Amino acid sequence: MSFKNPIRPSEITPEHIYNDRRKFLKSIAIGLGATALSSMAFAKVRSLDNIVDSDLSIGDKKTSFKDITTYNNYYEFGTKKTDPSEYADKLTTDPWSVSIDGAVKKNKVLSIDEIIKLSSLEERIYRLRCVEGWSMVIPWVGIPLRSLLKHVSPTNNAKFVKFTTLNRPSEMIGQRYKVLDWPYVEGLRMDEAMHPLTILAVGLYGKVLPNQNGAPIRLVVPWKYGFKSTKAITKISLVEKMPKTSWMKAGPTEYGFYANVNPKVDHPRWTQATEREIGKGLFAPRVKTKMFNGYEKEVGYMYKNMDLKKYF
Amino acid sequence: MTKSLRPPLKPIIFLVCLWPLFSIGYTIYNDNLGANPIEYIEKHFGLWALIFLCLTLSLTPLKRLTQFGQWILYRRMLGLFVFFYASIHLLIYLGLDYQFAWTDIQDDILKHKYVLVGFLAWLLLIPLAFTSTNTMIKKLKKRWKSLHQLIYLVAILAILHFFWLVKKDLTEPIIYGSILATLLLIRVYYFAKNKQSKNKKNNEN
Numbered sequence: 001m002s003f004k005n006p007i008r009p010s011e012i013t014p015e016h017i018y019n020d021r022r023k024f025l026k027s028i029a030i031g032l033g034a035t036a037l038s039s040m041a042f043a044k045v046r047s048l049d050n051i052v053d054s055d056l057s058i059g060d061k062k063t064s065f066k067d068i069t070t071y072n073n074y075y076e077f078g079t080k081k082t083d084p085s086e087y088a089d090k091l092t093t094d095p096w097s098v099s100i101d102g103a104v105k106k107n108k109v110l111s112i113d114e115i116i117k118l119s120s121l122e123e124r125i126y127r128l129r130c131v132e133g134w135s136m137v138i139p140w141v142g143i144p145l146r147s148l149l150k151h152v153s154p155t156n157n158a159k160f161v162k163f164t165t166l167n168r169p170s171e172m173i174g175q176r177y178k179v180l181d182w183p184y185v186e187g188l189r190m191d192e193a194m195h196p197l198t199i200l201a202v203g204l205y206g207k208v209l210p211n212q213n214g215a216p217i218r219l220v221v222p223w224k225y226g227f228k229s230t231k232a233i234t235k236i237s238l239v240e241k242m243p244k245t246s247w248m249k250a251g252p253t254e255y256g257f258y259a260n261v262n263p264k265v266d267h268p269r270w271t272q273a274t275e276r277e278i279g280k281g282l283f284a285p286r287v288k289t290k291m292f293n294g295y296e297k298e299v300g301y302m303y304k305n306m307d308l309k310k311y312f
Numbered sequence: 313m314t315k316s317l318r319p320p321l322k323p324i325i326f327l328v329c330l331w332p333l334f335s336i337g338y339t340i341y342n343d344n345l346g347a348n349p350i351e352y353i354e355k356h357f358g359l360w361a362l363i364f365l366c367l368t369l370s371l372t373p374l375k376r377l378t379q380f381g382q383w384i385l386y387r388r389m390l391g392l393f394v395f396f397y398a399s400i401h402l403l404i405y406l407g408l409d410y411q412f413a414w415t416d417i418q419d420d421i422l423k424h425k426y427v428l429v430g431f432l433a434w435l436l437l438i439p440l441a442f443t444s445t446n447t448m449i450k451k452l453k454k455r456w457k458s459l460h461q462l463i464y465l466v467a468i469l470a471i472l473h474f475f476w477l478v479k480k481d482l483t484e485p486i487i488y489g490s491i492l493a494t495l496l497l498i499r500v501y502y503f504a505k506n507k508q509s510k511n512k513k514n515n516e517n
Binding site: 075268 | 348349350351409420423426479480481483
């Protein structure tokens with residue numbers, strides 16, 4: 001079977017069942033009943049059951065699973081939109097741990113299962129607006145980031161949150177080229193990180209998150225351009241100073257720390273006034289981009305007295 | 313005499329030059345345009361316009377290097393294909409991408425330098441295409457040659473267009489930029505060499 005051929009989602013064995021089987025067989029081979037029991041318990045947590053709906057979801061028509069999973073910006077696997085869906089399957093996402101440190105009462109290292117136990121899994125249907133001028137509507141599954149942050153008890157010095165993506169060139173083949181300063185670093189102000197809209201996603205369309213979309217765990221900040229939403233997170237640090245992000249280093253005049261979707265502040269290369277909606281076909285017109293990607297009512301207060309042309 | 317000037321492979325090369333149309337047709341037929349079909353088609357024709365620009369500019373160096381003059385007989389046709397594919401590229405931008413929303417288009421051209429230089433490159437191709445006939449060549453005489461040297465400016469603008477539109481990975485612009493730079497440098501070399509030998513002759517006289 002070729003990796004390149006798109007397979008209908010219905011044909012794919014859900015990842016957790018696949019993992020189930022493998023772990024089950026492996027444990028039998030070792031002959032330890034106890035291992036079998038514990039790994040099955042582990043798999044149970046991984047399955048995306050008991051997903052609850054959220055009032056924060058929007059009612060727009062969702063972009064197809066195929067489009068969401070074959071048109072990705074994820075430079076760790078290459079700079080072409082189709083590279084991630086071609087190469088991301090090489091990434092090992094299990095076992096995985098996220099270390100949380102910095103201005104917290106106690107440093108922690110948590111597994112994905114421990115993280116998603118902190119709150120109930122919610123489906124959040126959000127708009128995603130890329131800085132390049134295209135957009136999708138994506139049904140994420142995840143937990144609010146604030147549940148995790150509260151869990152680690154930030155100290156008064158916690159002013160920003162810094163997110164770091166995995167650095168593993170052996171599996172992330174795009175990292176063999178210095179397109180960006182690896183590992184990928186992003187950041188949020190504390191109030192942005194604590195905002196109810198900000199989530200850590202582990203799933204998509206009710207299934208475990210595909211690798212090309214940032215598995216096993218990624219950030220989603222729907223009122224900011226897509227590049228703020230760090231994928232394959234291994235480290236979350238609470239810090240006092242504003243972190244320098246990968247894209248700020250790559251193009252300081254083009255990418256700012258805030259990167260709020262704003263039709264009035266143009267990117268030097270692309271118009272931000274309009275956007276192309278993915279999946280609407282050849283003859284659909286561009287649509288007007290909304291302030292804060294349509295989430296102005298929810299997030300506008302955080303930027304009330306800020307010059308958004310300066311803090312882009 | 314005139315018979316030997318007829319490019320013998322013209323019909324075949326003409327068909328080969330239509331390849332970008334066949335290949336996009338095949339991709340559309342197989343529903344393989346991907347999640348962003350407009351972007352795909354727009355890039356396809358932009359890239360092919362650039363490839364034909366490289367091909368057009370490689371004929372004179374080929375003539376010099378191979379000491380075989382017939383290459384030049386295909387230059388006009390290839391040059392017109394540059395204009396053809398660049399025009400489709402532009403038309404897709406105007407019609408499919410922006411649906412002829414002129415105020416948005418005007419904003420885009422004036423605010424974004426990569427759009428501006430791309431548009432200028434296309435504008436400069438217009439006089440070249442319209443003066444490509446035998447009648448015009450005869451009419452313009454020596455001025456025809458200087459006019460058609462605008463193609464070098466078009467090449468520079470086209471490469472700038474590519475460099476400035478790419479977000480971070482400059483591999484492709486660098487490849488095409490190097491090809492065009494080489495083709496232009498070969499010309500500079502021969503120009504300098506000719507000048508030298510002319511000077512020599514003058515000195516000897």
